[in-house]
Amino acid sequence: MAEKKISFGRIFWPSLWAALIVSVLGILIWILVIAGFMSGFEPKAMEVKENTVLHMTLNGTIADRSETSIDPFSLTVDGSLGLPSILHAIEKAKTDDNIKGIFLEIGSLYCGLATAKEIRDAINDFEESGKFVVAYNGGEAITTIEYYISSAANELYGFPTSNVQFLGLGAELMFFKNTLDDLGVEAQVIRGSDNHFKSAVEPFFRENMSDSARHQTETYINAIWDEMLQAISTDRNISVKKLDQLADDASVLNVEDAVKHKLIDETKYRDEVLKLIADKMDNVKVDDIELFAFRKYAKKKFYQDQTLTKADDPNVAVILAEGAVTTDGEGLTSKEICKLFNEVRNDDNIKTVVFRINSPGGSALASDEIWREVKLTNDKKKVIVSMGNVAASGGYYIAAPASYIFAQPTTITGSIGVFGIIPYTGDMMKDKLGITFDRVATNQHSVLTTNRRLSEEEFALIQKNVDNIYGDFKQRVADGRGMTTKQVGVVGRGRVWTGVDAKRVGLVDELGGLNDAIDYAVEKAGIKEPKVLYYPHVKQDKLGEFIAQLEQENESVEISTGMELPKELKDYYAKLKELEGYSGIQMRLPFNLTIK
Numbered sequence: 148m149a150e151k152k153i154s155f156g157r158i159f160w161p162s163l164w165a166a167l168i169v170s171v172l173g174i175l176i177w178i179l180v181i182a183g184f185m186s187g188f189e190p191k192a193m194e195v196k197e198n199t200v201l202h203m204t205l206n207g208t209i210a211d212r213s214e215t216s217i218d219p220f221s222l223t224v225d226g227s228l229g230l231p232s233i234l235h236a237i238e239k240a241k242t243d244d245n246i247k248g249i250f251l252e253i254g255s256l257y258c259g260l261a262t263a264k265e266i267r268d269a270i271n272d273f274e275e276s277g278k279f280v281v282a283y284n285g286g287e288a289i290t291t292i293e294y295y296i297s298s299a300a301n302e303l304y305g306f307p308t309s310n311v312q313f314l315g316l317g318a319e320l321m322f323f324k325n326t327l328d329d330l331g332v333e334a335q336v337i338r339g340s341d342n343h344f345k346s347a348v349e350p351f352f353r354e355n356m357s358d359s360a361r362h363q364t365e366t367y368i369n370a371i372w373d374e375m376l377q378a379i380s381t382d383r384n385i386s387v388k389k390l391d392q393l394a395d396d397a398s399v400l401n402v403e404d405a406v407k408h409k410l411i412d413e414t415k416y417r418d419e420v421l422k423l424i425a426d427k428m429d430n431v432k433v434d435d436i437e438l439f440a441f442r443k444y445a446k447k448k449f450y451q452d453q454t455l456t457k458a459d460d461p462n463v464a465v466i467l468a469e470g471a472v473t474t475d476g477e478g479l480t481s482k483e484i485c486k487l488f489n490e491v492r493n494d495d496n497i498k499t500v501v502f503r504i505n506s507p508g509g510s511a512l513a514s515d516e517i518w519r520e521v522k523l524t525n526d527k528k529k530v531i532v533s534m535g536n537v538a539a540s541g542g543y544y545i546a547a548p549a550s551y552i553f554a555q556p557t558t559i560t561g562s563i564g565v566f567g568i569i570p571y572t573g574d575m576m577k578d579k580l581g582i583t584f585d586r587v588a589t590n591q592h593s594v595l596t597t598n599r600r601l602s603e604e605e606f607a608l609i610q611k612n613v614d615n616i617y618g619d620f621k622q623r624v625a626d627g628r629g630m631t632t633k634q635v636g637v638v639g640r641g642r643v644w645t646g647v648d649a650k651r652v653g654l655v656d657e658l659g660g661l662n663d664a665i666d667y668a669v670e671k672a673g674i675k676e677p678k679v680l681y682y683p684h685v686k687q688d689k690l691g692e693f694i695a696q697l698e699q700e701n702e703s704v705e706i707s708t709g710m711e712l713p714k715e716l717k718d719y720y721a722k723l724k725e726l727e728g729y730s731g732i733q734m735r736l737p738f739n740l741t742i743k
Contacts (some may be wrong), residue, residue: 190601193447195245196437198428201236203441206254209233209262211469211505211535213446214687228442229682230262230535231467234444234453237269237375241276247280250424250438251300251409253293254286259505259536260371261646263292265660267378275285279427283420285491288312290400291375294410298379302423305402307414313399315391316372318364322350331575334568336602337609338641339617342564345641351568363643367559370645374556385409453685461680463669464491465501465661472509472517472541474553479506481516484545487682488520492527497668500524500551500670504534508541511565511616515544518623522548529671533664534558534655539643540565543654544620547627549672553664554646554655563624563648564641565617567609573598588619628653 213229240246251270274280282300284293288310297303297533327334335353345574346360356364376387385475393399393408405411415423418433423432466487468477491497502521508514524530525548532546534554546552553562576582586594592605601609621635630653637643638652649655669677
């Protein structure tokens with residue numbers, strides 16, 4: 148009797164589906180277990196004892212909104228601490244008699260330069276109260292952004308064998324043209340007619356940067372580096388020229404080099420730093436130091452403040468808008484932001500609005516929806532914009548109708564321009580997959596499809612539409628900034644500006660952070676007793692407190708499946724998710740800049 152063969156498919160597909168079902172069930176069970184524990188959980192009241200030192204650990208991503216969520220890649224709990232919470236906590240700690248100082252430890256940190264500067268400024272302000280800040284860099288490598296923040300402390304120490312990355316700034320862009328050529332895909336790109344600085348589309352039809360893209364990138368990277376050097380120079384008492392030379396010569400590669408050139412005070416092990424902190428306290432031994440988690444202090448203080456403010460007729464609204472501009476879904480959605488503006492506009496208690504923008508732009512339609520709500524609100528009560536790390540393209544579009552605009556020196560803004568990308572996939576479908584297409588239509592342009600190249604007439608029609616949208620963009624900016632469209636055209640063309648240069652060319656009114664914008668709004672509205680309420684409203688973070696309490700009661704607790712994906716893969720995934728949202732004409736920043 149012949150042996151019966153079993154096909155590969157009969158083994159593979161049932162096994163794949165079984166693995167997927169088991170994985171999904173595992174996730175559901177994990178979530179149900181956490182939910183079961185959470186059901187009877189009540190957060191403990193916060194008690195800050197005398198002679199307390201705030202243990203400020205900065206790691207992970209610092210965004211504008213605090214958030215605790217479950218990472219689907221690793222099934223770990225991610226808890227990001229928002230910038231408003233950080234600034235509020237440092238301000239409160241300054242006048243909290245039980246808190247004697249801050250012990251700052253920085254791990255693998257990811258944040259923009261504007262965010263980093265706001266934290267540095269808050270640390271400098273805290274030190275002016277007479278309390279101490281001791282910073283310690285103890286990781287495998289001290290990155291540029293980590294050193295930039297920690298250098299604000301009066302005392303800065305490093306682990307003896309840590310590496311230091313003090314080599315200046317650089318940007319590397321990825322180009323996909325050759326990949327698309329190999330796949331048989333052609334990117335049909337339509338930009339505003341003079342938008343040669345709008346280089347977001349270049350990776351799809353070039354192998355390298357254009358002269359315009361290179362020029363604007365070099366300009367703003369040099370400006371950001373100069374700002375960082377100036378801040379470090381002030382706090383470390385080293386000339387800007389000397390700092391730049393150290394980076395140029397690669398003179399600082401480890402902590403010992405950093406100590407030699409006075410970037411860091413001394414090399415110390417962590418226990419030695421704790422002994423140093425104990426010596427600053429009155430009759431306190433190392434084992435008796437009250438180290439209080441800054442994350443817990445910040446979240447509790449901010450939540451308590453917002454709860455009381457919400458119940459006491461708030462008169463200042465701060466709307467946080469962060470992420471790519473979309474109509475719905477994730478990020479900065481017109482659905483949410485328009486609703487918030489409508490709410491504060493019709494609240495008679497709210498006298499002024501601060502609009503915090505941290506966005507590279509996105510959908511032109513969604514940007515216009517938000518623009519309308521900002522304008523309607525500004526006509527009724529003044530809107531003051533605070534730009535974060537980036538407020539460019541669509542992010543600038545929604546800022547344009549405000550009364551006054553603040554930006555940090557390192558904010559990336561401008562990029563006034565538009566583009567569209569229509570891929571042609573017909574050759575790929577035919578040559579790679581053997582698929583061909585045929586069509587019938589009632590009219591000449593009824594079937595606009597990615598499987599047929601645009602005709603010259605169709606390309607011209609879309610180009611005209613893009614130019615019309617760009618014309619509207621320039622008009623919006625001209626109306627909001629008191630400029631002519633010709634003047635806007637000079638600073639537009641898709642060009643990116645730093646906050647410093649944006650102020651010089653008239654796109655920004657003043658350099659400053661979120662608190663500066665709030666103070667200005669309060670002053671202009673004539674408010675004597677400001678009651679600031681943030682939107683979306685802050686909610687109690689039970690999940691975060693539950694995890695923190697577990698870790699506090701049992702240091703061995705670690706909720707993880709061990710399936711952590713590398714950050715680079717997560718970044719690529721995020722980029723793919725962003726590309727999914729490229730529907731319609733786009734107002735987006737040309738690229739993302741990551742400072743490490």
